[in-house]
Amino acid sequence: MKKILFAVLPLSVFVTLIVLLYVNMGTHSERLPSPLVGKAVPNFKLNTLYSNKTLTPKDFEGEVWLMNVFGSWCPSCRVEHPVVTQLAESGVVKVIGFNWKDEFVDADRWLKQFGNPYDEILVDLKGDVAIDFGVYGAPENFLIDQAGVIRYKLVGNLTPEIIQNELMPLIEELK
Amino acid sequence: MKLLSLCLGLTLFCGSALAIEVYPFENEAQEALYQDVTKELRCLVCQNQNLADSDAGLATDLKDKVAAFVMEGKSKDEITQYMIDRYGEFVSYEPPLNASTLFLWLSPLVLLLIGGGILVFKIRRTQHD
Numbered sequence: 001m002k003k004i005l006f007a008v009l010p011l012s013v014f015v016t017l018i019v020l021l022y023v024n025m026g027t028h029s030e031r032l033p034s035p036l037v038g039k040a041v042p043n044f045k046l047n048t049l050y051s052n053k054t055l056t057p058k059d060f061e062g063e064v065w066l067m068n069v070f071g072s073w074c075p076s077c078r079v080e081h082p083v084v085t086q087l088a089e090s091g092v093v094k095v096i097g098f099n100w101k102d103e104f105v106d107a108d109r110w111l112k113q114f115g116n117p118y119d120e121i122l123v124d125l126k127g128d129v130a131i132d133f134g135v136y137g138a139p140e141n142f143l144i145d146q147a148g149v150i151r152y153k154l155v156g157n158l159t160p161e162i163i164q165n166e167l168m169p170l171i172e173e174l175k
Numbered sequence: 176m177k178l179l180s181l182c183l184g185l186t187l188f189c190g191s192a193l194a195i196e197v198y199p200f201e202n203e204a205q206e207a208l209y210q211d212v213t214k215e216l217r218c219l220v221c222q223n224q225n226l227a228d229s230d231a232g233l234a235t236d237l238k239d240k241v242a243a244f245v246m247e248g249k250s251k252d253e254i255t256q257y258m259i260d261r262y263g264e265f266v267s268y269e270p271p272l273n274a275s276t277l278f279l280w281l282s283p284l285v286l287l288l289i290g291g292g293i294l295v296f297k298i299r300r301t302q303h304d
Binding site for chain 1: 219220233237240259261262
C-alpha cells in the first residue's frame with residue numbers, strides 16, 4: 001500500500017502542476033493594475049497637435065475626460081480608433097488624444113486617413129509625460145474626473161463591451 | 176589588401192554602432208548604480224526581461240530616465256520608488272514583503288522544511304534498521 005502511494009505521488013504532483021498551469025493560461029494577464037487609479041493626474045505641460053496651445057491639467061478641471069493614448073506606429077490603435085470615434089461622437093465624455101512618441105507628419109497623416117475624433121490632442125514627442133502616466137503600451141485609456149483624479153485605466157483596446165460595462169457606469173456616477 | 180582594409184573598416188564601424196548606450200556619468204560609482212538599478216527593473220513591454228537587457232522603445236526611455244536620475248545624484252531607493260509609483264510593484268524584480276507576496280517569499284522556506292522533514296524521517300528510519 002505504501003509503495004503504491006509513493007509511486008503515485010510524483011504523478012499526482014505532475015498532474016496538479018499541469019492543471020494549475022492550464023488554468024493560469026486562461027486567467028493570466030499581462031495587463032497590470034495601475035497604481036495611479038485614485039490619484040491626481042500627473043502634472044504635465046504639453047503642446048497640442050493642431051491648435052497651437054499649451055495645456056496643463058488645470059485646463060481640464062471641472063469636466064470628466066477620457067485620455068486616449070495613441071500613436072500612428074501602433075497597429076492596435078487602428079483597430080480601436082472607430083470605437084474611440086464613436087464614443088467621442090456620442091458626446092457622453094470629452095475625449096482627448098495623447099499622441100505618444102510620434103512625428104507630426106506621421107500623426108497628421110494617420111489622423112487624416114482614419115479621422116480625428118479628438119477634442120484636443122496632446123503631443124508627447126519624447127515620452128516623458130507618458131512615463132509619469134505609467135504608460136507602457138498603446139493604446140491606453142485614462143478616465144479623469146472633474147477634480148483631476150484618475151478614476152479608471154485601461155491598457156489595451158477600448159471595445160463597445162468595455163465602454164458599456166465599465167466606462168459608462170463610471171461616467172454616469174461621476175456626472 | 177583593399178578587401179582586408181574594407182573588412183577592418185566595417186568591423187570598426189560595427190563596433191562603434193553597437194556602443195549606443197553611453198551616458199556621460201561622472202564616475203564609476205554612478206555607472207555601477209545605473210547598471211544595478213536597470214538590472215532590477217522590469218521591462219514592461221517584454222515582461223520577462225529587465226531594463227538592462229531590453230531594447231524596446233519604452234525601455235530605452237526608462238533607461239534614459241534612470242541615467243538622468245543617477246546623474247542628478249538620486250539614490251537607488253528613490254529611483255526604484257519613482258518607477259513603482261508609476262508602474263506598480265510589478266516593475267521591480269525585488270518585490271516587497273506584504274500580504275500578497277508572503278507566499279512568494281516564504282515558499283522556499285516551506286519547501287526547505289518539507290524536504291528537511293523527509294530527510295530526517297528517512298535517516299531515522301535507516302538508523303532503526
